[in-house]
Amino acid sequence: MTSDVTDLTPADYPLSINRPELLRTPTGKALADITMAAVVSGEVTNEDLRVTPETLVLQGRIAESMGRRQLGENCRRAAEMTAIPDAEVLAMYNALRPNASTAAQMEEIAARLEGTYSATTCAALVREAAQVYAARNLLAEES
Amino acid sequence: MRLVVGVDVGNSTTEACAAEVDEGRETERLAASLTPTTGVKGTPANAAGVVTAVRRALEAAGRPGAVVDTVLLNEATPVISGLAMETISETIITESTMIGHNPETPGGEGLGVGTTVALDELGGQDGPVVVVVGAGADFDDVAHALNRAVERGVDVVAAVLHGDDAVLVANRLDRRVPVVDEVAAVDRVPLGMLAAVEVAPPGRTIRTLADSYGLASTFSLDAEQTRQVSPVARALAGTRSAVVVRTPEGDVTDRRIPVGTLTVTGATRSIDVGVDEGADAIMAAIGRVAPLQDVAGEPGTHVGGMLAAVRDTMVDVTGQPAAEIRIRDVLAVDTMVPVTVQGGLAGEVSRENAVALAAMVRTSRSRMQAVADEVAAALGCDVRIGGVEGEVAVRGALTTPGSAVPIAVVDMGGGSTDAALLDRDGRTDAVHVAGAGELVTKLIDSELGLDDREAAESVKRHPLAKVESFFHVRHEDGSVQFFAEALPPHVFGRVVTVTPEGLVPVPVRRPVEAVRVVRREAKRRVFVVNALRALAQVAPQGSLRLLGSVVLLGGSALDFEIPAMVADALAPHGVVCGIGNVHGTEGPRNAVAAGLVDAHAAALVAP
Amino acid sequence: MTTATGTRTLSLRETGPAERGTRPEEVVIALSPAFGDPFTKTIVDVPHAEVIRQLLAGVEEQGGVARLIKVYRTADLAAIAHFGAKLSGSGIAVGILARGTTVIHQRDLARLSNLELFPQAPLLDAEVFRMIGANAAQYAQSRSPRPVPTRNDQMARPRWQAKAALLHLKEFECIDHARAAVEVEPVITRVD
């Protein structure tokens, strides 16, 4: 990541117009490479049309520069989640529903987030949920 | 090496087969594809579908955008089919003399004969009375009023109700009498007339009113009068409850509806046949004029309209003058349709006779050259039209392991059934006959009274089962399947089709067995009849025994029971019949496309 | 279909604890805590006497038998109906709230599932209750009834949503966790 991104300001928004050089697709293409010709020739695939963790971090910084601390945090969690496959994201979401998981299962998810995906912020959210669920009687019964 | 793609434009699907061919080398088939045919087969609109099919085949071969050397097209000719149905019988009740419907739940049992009286006018009557209760009456009030009347000495022998209250009223009566309910037009029941009400025990049908002499005894009829009321008795046969009112002019008639004539023209003569004479008469007439040259119907009838529409479509498609378009085949099938009885008071439905007719027109005027030109322009390659229809299919089918010459193919599609033969001398012959999948769907739809094409289509395509609990179903073959997870509530207790997407309820109240019979009969009357009809036309000397192998192709060959039904029908003729397996790998698909490639490769070897 | 001419009142006579039935064709009708007492009519003023009379008539017309129970520990429709289904000899129960919301349930189903649900109480009249009773009886006899046609009315929201919420709250007030479900016998009296 280049050094000038740490001081992103509201003036950099929209990145697609004001700072396109900062943006890359997951396969490393520039925004300008996503053209109709490239789509037709098959050079651009659906894989290119996803946001990268780096871009999410940039957007998070812009949000924070507007005083939107929580939106920034959400972008950070999202950046971590880009690595997790769709089905697993949904499975984790379902596991976070009330009375769906035991304390041990919640810890397992947190550990997997941390270990496999280096998703420390997400892991912290899950551990925090586990604590609250325990206090509010929202954990699944140990069987 | 040259990249060639064989393309078969069929009535409903366009199939492609991509291959690499070279002189002196084994042809390498790369991949196949399937896409809906665009426009009517054999017309310029096909080009779009052909291009898509070629593109798909190349994509499937992992060579998108590869340069194609040659596209091989079959010589497809337009086939247009149509379908119509005429109801040819009707039941008419005059003077509201008869109520013969089957309410789910009549009340009481037995026969009551008396004079009809409205509930409000009950009291003081001499002799037995049949009480007629209009809309809006409460069952408690009705029962109370009837009990009071009986207490006062009125001889109440039966009741006829508007609402679905018969059991409720009967259960509350001090004297048990038969009660018939759900008579929607109860206000039209003539009052002051002698009437008879009969209710049979559960699971039984009425005996007295469904019998001519029973009616005669009930109403003291002489021989001539008895003869006149015999249609009433016939109309009531099989019901659990009935009401008959004797009025001066009352009558029930069961009559044929004239629905026009068909003029069938052969090489030497024309015959007029009334559509209301039924399918057998129509097919017999066609047999008498054979070979059939043309068929025309009477304007203003469904059949006439359908035949005209088929002809008009062909005119539009080919630009040929209408006079040159001939209808070369017709299939007539007898069927039954539920029809609301005219003059009925309870919305009675009778199963009336109907004739379903499929017709087909084809032309030899193919416009494949226009298709070829357009495809050549779009893909920038050589496009060749080759192979007489049928011939190529037979050659493709011949690659089915175990098949041998003479070989016939049967392709049962949506609108027509096609057959072709390759004999020992290498000669081929092909025919198309009217009637296929669409007609089967229509028969199922009308005979089950579904009025829901989707449901009929589902019944046609999938086996049936009955959901007996949330955890098990009984399949139509009697086997029971258990489920670990509860089935969805909307199928509970229902007859369902077993589809790849799960169980789909069939909106009928008949048992699985009855639905199955309708489905198989519809398939037999169309597919089996047509397979035999078409094969007989191409068979040497018209004898099925002289056919060696019969290979079934096309979508219907993938049906779960049609191939077996056709094979069973052919077995007595000593014919080996089975599902095609083109090149031992493709199943009943791709025979023509693969056949085109093979023929092309063969020509390279021996120019 | 018939409609009652006179006005009738309903009283529910307790006959003992609600127990599991043995008749294989029976339908259990499970009433909510406020049904019949203290409430006497549905959200659209259909008297509870008429609701019960029509449900029972529907069952009877189909040759079935019905048994009524009243539940006090919950006002959750799904829970009431599922509880009733578990006590039903056939496994079929009709659950009904004081405001009229009704469901046909079966004991093997998940609690939140159902055979037929009639969520819009303002659209349920005597005729619909009769059909619900008739269908429940047919399910209990392993027949395949045609589902009762559901009605829909987008403008029910502005007219009834708040009253429904109010009745729901009142029903919740009648929950008595200490009181077990009882079998009741309906006594329907004509008052005019």
Next chain:
Amino acid sequence: MTAVEPRPQTSEVRPSKRTEVLENRPVNLDGFVEEWPEKGLVAMESDFDPQPSVRVEDGRIVELDGRTRDRFDFMDTFIADHAIDVDTCEAAMATPSVEIARMLVDPRASRADVVALGRGLTPAKILDVVKLMNVVEIMMGIQKTRSRRTPANQAHSTSAKDNPIQVAADAAEGAVRGFAELETTLGVVRYAPLVAIGLQVGGQVGRGGVLTQCALEEATELDLGMRGITAYAETISIYGTESVFVDGDDTPWSKAFLASAYASRGIKMRFTSGTGSEVQMGNAEGRSMLYLEIRCILMAKGAGVQGLQNGSISCIGVPGAVPGGIRAVAAENLVASWMDLECASGNDQSFSHSAMRRTSRLLPQMLPGTDFVCSGYSAVPNKDNMFAGSNLDTEDYDDWNTIQRDMQVDGGLRHVREDVILQVRNKAARALQAVFAELDLPAITDEEVEAATYADSSDDYPDRDVLADLEGARSVMERGVTGLDLVKALERSGFGDVAENYLQVLRQRVSGDLLQTAAIFTGDFVPLAAINDANDYAGPGTGYRLTGERWEQLKKLRHVTSAENPEEEVV
């Protein structure tokens, strides 16, 4: 019994003729109930709501609105730990409520200041502030605090027959009329892929850059989003009490996780909540509707979601029936805006039988402007609206445009000439016809295209072969068809401009620009968010003003007599 049946005559007294007239007014078909504050059946003025309080120990909130941390329910915990700014809360809470309320109204207090102050407030304090405000002051507050400078609008485009051609044609018309977002849902859920494709293709025909969504259960909705067939999501419900939240099978943490999941795929998302839902489900825990909604708003903020759809939404019949209920609904929109969230402000459900009441319910959002005045204006006749009807539908287009012109306010729509509408409807149907053909989906006939061009409702279209369509829908999912496949299909079949519009929308996913607060697209594909188009209202003469070219557009109506030649109408 249906809701439109008149009330039965209950009184024995002979009514006057006037009473008869009044009895027959549509407003008397609406339902009204008395308050019951003990149970939460009260809009916003309840003695049973808690008193504001906050206490911080060791950088952690240990008391919130009269409850100590050991007695927190999970909403208290989530709000204390995620929504409220610990550093500033004690000072903010010390500010008198009347002072804060005045700041919301006073143009000299900047939006930035009042938003900053809001970051430190508890739900009870926020309630205490808005309770001081009458409905005009609430509107003043919305005008100042709404996040985006330019107001916008959102439409429902659905079909009672789930007919994708209808959805496409109405989406195109809706887009050309000005909606920035289009939302659909289904009768038969399995139809979803085809209807979502219809919505997207139709929308991009009407106006490039329109954003679309399809309301479904989470897994399918996320799947369609990830494939690029839809562009945003909205129906992610949250509730104000722990018990109702759990009844909905979620918690603030599960929803926060889901919010991040959407963002991780570059998909715009907002939560949905609204007054009345908790009492409707019987578990308001004795709190007023607005208090509970404020808890939802703070929960949404804490989760870091960019926006919220609120304004009672599907429970509108509940606040609508109690005294001051519609004031409370306006107040919840104000609080969402003040908490710096994008606010899609309701007006999206059947609300009243009375046209006057429908309009008055709309004005608190329409006059000050919100991020989306309607979070679902029915761009189909209400009988085709599968969200159970909206406060406004296609019949109201001309009325809406006239009110905009009368009041000189921008409600996001405009009058469009008939020929333009016919043209985009026709093109949308043809584009979808081409896409279906390219993708081997059941053919759309020329007859259907013709019907779509001139249709009003689903009754005006030929019936589709539903079985074949459902089979096609299944194959779309199985074959893994993506937005890119649709772009290619459009490009190949001669709809290059539509393909280009669609590709632009997909391309934005890479930039993440639409993840920012209140982001929409202009017709030139410029993302417009509460950053580059931040609301700068600071009193008369500032902020968004309906002037210039846009005002000229909005002066047009179906029939306006020409000043130059009074014998003609302006076209």
